[in-house]
Amino acid sequence: MMWYTECGKDGDVVLSSRVRLARNLKGIPFPARADEKQQEEVLTRCKNAVLESGSTLADTVKYIDLSVMQDYEKQAIAERHLISPQMMDSRIKRGLLLSDDNRLSILLNEEDHIRIQAMAAGFDLDACFSLADRVDDLIEESVEYAFDEQIGYLTCCPTNAGTGMRASVMVHLPGLTISGTINQMIDSLSQLGVTVRGLFGEGSKATGYLYQISNQLTLGAAEEDILEKFKQIVESVIGKEREMRTRLYNTDKYKLEDRLMRSYGILSHAVLLSSEEAMKRLSDVRMGIELGIIKNIKLEQLNEVTYEILPANIMLKYNLPDANERDLKRAEIVRERMCS
Template identity: 45%
Template sequence: MAKPEFAEQALSPWMKKEGPDRDVVLSSRIRIARNLRSYPFPMLATPSQSADVMEQLLSVAETGRLNGLGQPATYRLSELTELEKLVLVEKHLISPALAGESRNGALILGRNEDISIMINEEDHLRIQCLYPGFQIREAWEYASKVDDIFEESVDYAFDEKYGYLTSCPTNVGTGIRASVMMHLPALVITGQINRILSAVTQVGLAVRGLYGEGSEATGNLFQISNQITLGQSETEILDNLHSVARQMIGHEKAARDRLLAESRARIEDRVRRSYGILSYASIIDSKEAAQRLSDVRLGVNLGLLPEVELDVLNELIVSTQPGFLQQKFGEALNPEQRDMTRAQIIRSRLATKA
């Protein structure tokens, strides 16, 4: 059976586009949670009820109502292999919950993979929009258009007092999670990161790792998102995140300037050592790979490694994850085989550089 299109390339098409402050912000994301009025939430729905929800929501795409937003493809999770679902998680196109626990789960995926719509995850409908760089307001406008199309097609669970009703109380209200994925190596190296992240949490924002809630911030990648959805408007949520993220971008860039001014030889040695290890290692685990790729990315952004393309590094973040490694080779790999394969892929991509 042919691989789904999303499994062919590690780098989603939207990731190849330029975006503001791309040197610090890898991506901006909006996620909207919605439920259908006449059905129990997914955790309480019977198989027949969740199947009915799935078919209703898939029909919005299959009848062409979303075609103006990129002619999306539809996937029923039951028809995908475990590795294909893991690849979707590694590309941030579905959540681990949808991959592992959902009954009658499905996905509507835009051609550029900038829109991914999860069906029967924690909520009946989760609309996700991804943009490169710092474009959180642009991501909201796009996601809102998709939300409007669904709202014209199905009856949402909505309360005049509380807003949109969701499975988790923390999403009640607007149902919006806005987040930015930030690369903050200079703040980590200069020892400022804990103080800044503590301040971020004091203003109602959450800090997570690369794969969201419960994940570790490997490779100096931090996801910053709102925690409050009830009692605030969409504009207030976006303005708060935008303001805090803008300050963090400024702090990170100032820390990078400081590293160059005060420790140029040491930081250049650090990034070139990591580049050398990645270029010649025969075996490397995922945690070390993430840290070395972070160093190299910092070196590129500081102008110390002009021979390396950012798109190559973005691709390697995904293509060296366990699911994509195994999907690429079409077989299960044990940990040592994955570490050897990961090193091989990194060596090959850094050798071609484009």
Template identity: 45%
Template sequence: MGIESIMDTSRIKWINSPGPDSDIVISSRVRFARNLKNVPFPHLLSDSEAKKIVSDVYLTLKENPVLSRQIELYNMSELTPVQKTMLSEMHLISMDLSNSEKGAVIVNQDETINIMINEEDHLRIQVMLPGLQLDEALKEIDRIDDLLEEKLDFAFDEKIGYLTACPTNVGTGMRASVMMHLPALTMMDKTGQIFSTISQLGLVVRGIYGEGSQAKGNLYQISNQITLGKSEEDIIQNVVSVARQIIMSERKTRQNLSGEARLRLEDKILRSYGILTNAKLVSSQEALSYISDVRLGVDMGIIKDLSPSVLNELFIMTGPAYIQEMSKNATTPMERDLYRANFIREKMQR
């Protein structure tokens, strides 16, 4: 499974498979931060120590008869800068890992499981599923965590839990998040009030690429901020409860649009559809905005005969690095914008 295979978004389960409330919740993700006992944190690792951790984790997973046929290892030192940025756009690695020559990532075939190695912590185990499925993601990541812990000695304290490089992750070491598409709430300027409220509940809102990123395409990641003193189940329940409230608010806002507001929304959606199916040049920023509009149009029944999964794929496949890696010869911004416009047009007309 080379880099070309990993670029095949048609096999990515969280993009192409239906999930609960997937008209609003694009994906659910659970992440565990883990470190090895008596081993320096990644920023203090020697090259030999870093390589041993990568090898130990990979070989442990390869011993599993099911996972051994599904996983592939990618060392950051063997990838180009564009390829590493592309993996970040695909939510497989963080930008921090892409800047580490000692890091690696293990990815399974449908990209529901990925394990970053030697990022901020020795291991960042992640499971992503379509729609609102945090409970299911927790069950799957617990299975992977148990499998690794049978062979690897994790740094753990009986009183405070798993030890991590950043104090905010100490305890369960868990982050539970949902990626939500909230165009109606954004358009009606309601997100500020909602996000202010949920911050008081121990949750945080980030952009499409997680920590440090801005919201684009009306996509927001909502996750827990506190890991210490709470059980994994409590964290999941809190995030799911808040997500359900936001889902209800987004749906109600969509349904209540009427008269001039509804007409203007339909006009905006159809204009965006027209641009994506006819434009000669489309930037990555424009693409996310227009794809968001069209995705809303599909969910509201304004646009027919277009699958939401196609638009989910385009959210990923229109990033600058993805376009550059796919096109190979598009080296200037205009060449990439031209390639992107042609690619979107062909994808939407299939």
């Protein structure tokens, strides 16, 4: 079982946690400005820093050359948040170091030379930071980072300078969304230096009540302090979401139950199912499970099917380039899960 199918701490609201560290090699231009030889140098040096380190980590990580992958293959791992959509651009030589359990992915030649991503199920930013920090130290034993005593780590985008750290959580917020209070919460978080985006990060829309919440501040404070402040903000969001779910249920129990059970019924019998509708209906079912209305499905099952039915993942697993065929297969997969 991969980490993203698990249900971790506070899993009724927080699906996953991630800590990302942005780093660049001293003396080499950022990927967009580097020539092909310099891009290759980054790949070789970073790959060797991990795979030839002699550490226990080296035994659990494999290197993936993105330049030899088809677009739909890259899209499939992007759907699982193992690479960013930007990594699909083949004009720059890019690579990925990925652990067997997918908890660690090291993006090479994305916007920065190195993006260390550590991920965990549920609300567990401390575990993510611990892993990312350990990998960061390991790589730095072999390469010298671009660093300034006053600014900190130098990054392609100035907003990442300083610690180069972004902490984020994927959250399920049906209560705040259905009640119409989500925009108010987003505005409040923005004033606290926190940004809210859709399922696939910057530029994406929220799908199925799923949002990414991440810190904006990376400069002028230590990683631990930034992380602690961010954790307190996320805990507040968790509390407000649970409170709003309870209020919605107590205000009009039968209307809410009807909505959630209708989605469950559609998923149990649909013949054609688009990706967008599937995500919305699965989100209703998730809320039903979290409220104890739907009892025969576990959140772990729902997490697994959510990733399995994404477009590129269906195309990769079942070799279905036609959208209509994918909608048929998606409905079949979901029916099986709902009735199992």
